[in-house]
């Protein structure tokens with residue numbers, strides 16, 4: 390194995406030794422298989438290739454202060470994978486197989502779990518695809534669930550440093566009664582044009598608006614949005630938002646810190662009154678936002694004016710990471726130590 394400079398890892402693909410796979414055929418899930426190939430062999434008429442029967446998850450394994458490997462709220466990921474499968478009519482994977490496969494692939498690639506203190510973690514990518522053959526539009530009869538892993542650094546190259554975002558009005562990420570609330574690849578395909586343009590224009594990500602009225606904030610690219618105003622933690626409520634497990638955890642920690650939590654429609658104009666704003670998700674945990682520009686109107690909202698990350702964003706970030714790395718007591722029962 391090459392020497393890995395753990396603290397300089399990008400957020401990207403990294404080849405490890407093994408991945409795990411399980412096939413759904415004849416109405417049931419089969420045995421778990423271990424593979425060292427980075428490739429999969431599927432039929433050219435598989436539904437994942439034509440009709441988007443694909444859903445994924447994103448989670449991390451953290452090397453704790455005590456050297457032990459921790460998974461964070463894996464049951465929520467397993468449940469969300471089942472919700473996604475249900476949403477696009479794929480076979481649902483039982484939670485026990487999900488856990489068995491995730492823990493197996495992490496343990497098989499244990500040497501790639503970054504050491505404690507490097508700020509890196511082992512990213513875990515479970516996915517389900519329709520492998521059955523269909524040419525007419527209908528759900529496949531066969532599925533494949535697999536999990537691969539790889540060490541990653543922070544999602545945004547800025548790390549825990551403020552990023553800039555762009556509000557767009559000429560693209561939507563997801564329709565209100567569409568697939569926005571489930572983790573399917575198609576949502577990402579649909580957001581690529583807006584997000585690549587935002588990057589070309591100097592922003593880290595797009596702040597998408599709720600598609601029907603274009604008045605409310607939906608999501609911050611591949612992450613949820615939150616704001617702090619006085620003693621309130623505010624996060625948008627909308628049917629097209631992907632329910633982030635990080636956001637759910639931050640809401641709980643905000644409450645623990647004595648903040649009031651509001652989950653409601655958040656109008657764009659409110660940005661002018663917020664003390665702190667940020668994006669949250671497994672990949673970056675929290676990305677504080679320093680500037681948001683409305684591409685159409687040119688209106689600019691600025692935060693972190695003293696160049697520093699807001700105090701509540703920082704507290705929440707540190708608190709969540711402390712739990713994930715086993716530095717603080719896991720009072721909510723979020724952590725599973727892999728024995």
Ligand SMILES: *Cc1c(COP(=O)(O)O)cnc(C)c1O
Pocket residue numbers: 447572608610611612613631632633634635636669670671672
């Ligand atoms: C995965 C994802 C998130 C973040 O969810 P976490 O469970 O916190 O990782 C947010 N928004 C979208 C669109 C996502 O796909």
